[in-house]
Amino acid sequence: MKSRFSIILLIPLLALVTVLPDLLASSSPENTRFLGPTADSRRRSALDEGTGDAFWPLAAYNVAGPGKFYGPATEEAAENLASPLTEPASPRTGDVLLAYKDSVKNGYNFLLYVPERYYQDEEADLPVLVCLHGKSLRGNNLNQVTRYGCIDALRRGRPIDALVICPQCPSDANWDADRVMAVVDWVAERYRTDQDRLYVFGMSMGGWGTFKVVAQYPDRVAAAIPMCGGFTGDPTPMGDVPLWIIHGVADDITRISFSTSIVEQLEKSGHYDRLRFTWLEGCNHSILIRVFLLEAPYKWLFSHSLKDPDRLVNFDYDVTPSDLNAAYTRLDPEKAQQLPVLKP
Numbered sequence: 001m002k003s004r005f006s007i008i009l010l011i012p013l014l015a016l017v018t019v020l021p022d023l024l025a026s027s028s029p030e031n032t033r034f035l036g037p038t039a040d041s042r043r044r045s046a047l048d049e050g051t052g053d054a055f056w057p058l059a060a061y062n063v064a065g066p067g068k069f070y071g072p073a074t075e076e077a078a079e080n081l082a083s084p085l086t087e088p089a090s091p092r093t094g095d096v097l098l099a100y101k102d103s104v105k106n107g108y109n110f111l112l113y114v115p116e117r118y119y120q121d122e123e124a125d126l127p128v129l130v131c132l133h134g135k136s137l138r139g140n141n142l143n144q145v146t147r148y149g150c151i152d153a154l155r156r157g158r159p160i161d162a163l164v165i166c167p168q169c170p171s172d173a174n175w176d177a178d179r180v181m182a183v184v185d186w187v188a189e190r191y192r193t194d195q196d197r198l199y200v201f202g203m204s205m206g207g208w209g210t211f212k213v214v215a216q217y218p219d220r221v222a223a224a225i226p227m228c229g230g231f232t233g234d235p236t237p238m239g240d241v242p243l244w245i246i247h248g249v250a251d252d253i254t255r256i257s258f259s260t261s262i263v264e265q266l267e268k269s270g271h272y273d274r275l276r277f278t279w280l281e282g283c284n285h286s287i288l289i290r291v292f293l294l295e296a297p298y299k300w301l302f303s304h305s306l307k308d309p310d311r312l313v314n315f316d317y318d319v320t321p322s323d324l325n326a327a328y329t330r331l332d333p334e335k336a337q338q339l340p341v342l343k344p
Contacts, residue, residue: 095337097151098344099142107182108167111142111151111341115161118192125194127162127222127302128187130180131292132202132209138171142341148289150201156328157335158293162199162302163191175202175209177216196306200224201297203288204254211262214238223304223313225297227288230258238262239271242304242313246291248283274313280321290327291319 094116101109118126131150145166146152154160167183169175184198198221202210207229214224215233218240227246231238247259256279266272280288291297296317303314 095154095339097339097341099341100344101142104183104186107179107186108169109140109142110165110167110183111145112187112191112344113151113154113160113164113166113339114191115163117161118163125192127194127197127199128184129160129162129164129199129201129298129301130184130213131164131166132175132180132200132206132213133166133169134204134206138169138173138205140168140170142168144168146341149203149206149292151339153292155337155339156293157331157333157337158295158298159335160298162197163187163193169205169209174205175212177209177212180209180213181217181220197222197302197304199301199304200226201292201301202229203227203292204229204285207254211235211238214241214243220306222306222308223301225291225301226259227291228254228259228285230254231262235262235265236269236271239266239269239274240311242274242311243276244297244300244313245275245277246280246288246319247277248280248285248288250282251285253285274311276313276315278319280319280324283321283324287324290324293327293331294319294323295330296323 096114098112098114099109100112104110115126117124129150133145133149137144137147145168146155149166150160150164151166154164165183165187167180180200187193188195200210200213200221201224202208204227207226208231209229210224210226211229211231212233214221214226215231215235215237218237221241223242223244225244225246228248228251245259245263247254247256249256259277260279263272263275263277266275296319300314300317303316304311
């Protein structure tokens with residue numbers, strides 16, 4: 001009787017041992033389940049809380065079929081999928097996202113997006129786009145930088161044909177133009193870049209940072225888009241740069257007067273020929289995150305070069321509140337990608 005009882009207990013134990021590896025594998029980060037599509041109204045309510053640099057909660061990210069993903073279903077999955085400890089792809093295949101920490105003296109830690117074309121065409125010198133985040137993404141964790149902005153747009157399916165630099169500002173600091181350009185120069189020394197096509201695109205505190213970079217380096221920035229930012233210095237040098245200022249009229253975090261005062265000063269000084277501005281009626285602070293997802297800002301930026309005669313500003317593209325409302329629906333799920341962070 002005792003031996004039979006032992007055999008009965010042994011059978012389920014053997015079964016458990018047999019399936020245990022599969023159970024463990026199914027719970028690993030590589031096999032994390034992703035959520036299906038969520039209603040745009042749910043996305044909108046998550047984004048438009050009016051809490052400054054708000055972003056979609058990671059649990060609201062979704063995929064559109066096998067291998068097509070907008071983002072991780074859990075914050076734990078985000079940490080694993082976007083870990084700087086991920087081994088590098090060798091040889092490089094597809095688009096890559098690289099994490100550089102403690103690499104640039106007097107600079108910032110940063111993420112660098114390198115499109116596949118860079119590796120396919122060894123003759124190509126790509127434009128450089130610097131994306132400056134807002135106050136809520138400051139810190140020492142580069143994963144945070146992917147929560148909104150250009151990297152988030154790439155993951156969701158917005159193509160960006162450029163080297164994209166996403167620095168991270170420390171928690172106790174604001175953007176410094178010299179430190180931003182130190183990162184740009186560091187990248188230019190190691191990657192093939194088009195020195196005549198440097199662009200800056202920032203929101204909130206990143207909008208303030210964009211104004212700073214343009215004001216301090218007007219001879220190096222081909223075009224820039226500062227969103228819901230401000231500037232307290234002399235804006236006159238900005239008049240040499242094609243500049244598209246975007247601000248929500250209903251912004252109660254950074255009042256639109258910060259942007260309108262810059263426009264007024266440039267107009268008063270006569271340095272407004274390369275200036276354009278868009279005041280978005282009914283739009284608050286956080287909804288401008290959606291501008292990063294649209295096609296128009298990138299087309300506008302990339303249409304400018306330091307070699308342009310008289311550096312004229314392009315008025316062929318626009319952004320409207322309707323565009324922001326439809327921003328997510330205009331993304332192509334077929335172009336969405338994981339884009340995990342890799343070691344350089």
